[in-house]
Amino acid sequence: MMMTFLIAVGSLVAICGILALLLVIADRYLNDYGICKLIINKGSREEDVEGGSTLLNSLNSAGVFIPSACGGQGSCGLCKLKVHSGAPPVLPTEEPHLSPEEVSEHVRLCCQLKVHEDMELEIPEELFNIREFEGTVESLTDLNHDIKRLRVALPEGEELDIIPGQYVQIETPAYKKTPEPVYRAYSIATDPHDKTHIDLVIRLVPGGICTTFVFEHMEPGQPIKLNGPYGDFRLTDTEKEMIFIAGGSGMAPFLSMLAHMRNENIQRKVTYFFGARAKRDLICLDEMKAFEEALPNFKFVPCLSEPMPDDNWDGDTGLVTDVMKQHCPDLSNMEAYLCGSPGMCDASVVALTGNGMPEENIFFDKFS
Structure with missing residues (x-):
């Protein structure tokens, strides 16, 4: 009886999934909404777009790039x-990301909103300065078993000024996992003195559209589209002691920030707590050692939560938040910078405030 019930439930779930997919396909390909007009900033700019796509994709096709760290999946809430x-x-799908005040002011997530008729909308002027480039994959370097460093050379004669902590969106072309190009956001790991390259640190996500393409199909010499830079995650101009917390590919913005500190001879004290499961998950150890030599007030603290017996690990062990609390019992006059999953960032905020850090001194870049 129980097996029959489970089979029936499974069949119902499968049927619902198929129906939802058919509805999406029907809306995308069968409904003809014709050409719709986007009336931007009280008519200062107008764009004619093909109806039926999301507002995010419609704006992208018109050369107006809106930040979307999740690539239009509705999980980051940035494309307001x-x-x-x-x-x-x-x-x-929009409600979790919109406050009552935002709803009353007609704020929407443009990755969730379909263009079915003419629209009037507001776009901050600074977003018109976002640029798109068609660069070239210069190299792909293994940092460990599931993380690569992707280096993109910008077109000859083009330069990109970045503020350490910002990110770019790269385009994954249509291939077996996606019928149309999609964008994903990645933090910039580049030394900001290098204006002709973009370095990204990318971890393989099983089944991920973009990461699978990078790991299985991307090769040096291939063209690649990217746009940016985006984001306001950056170092403050105070003299407060700093804590960095990240693991895995969350290291990317800190590579750029540390290079900036070295370039500008910034001598603020900073401790970087890097969390990993086992020794095989650590990355960029030589670079961290070089930063420690160049920045006398910088200390790198890797910690393993589940070291393997053959790791022969004699460093810190445990969750990165617990290790940080052991090293820094009083955080009342310090700042923290976090980069990683929402769960990691949220746990870090709890640990930091629990040791006395004011929440307004905590800055983060959450993966979505």
């Missing part, structure tokens, strides 16, 4: 714009 007309009521 004010839409004054032409939009349906707020969708359930």
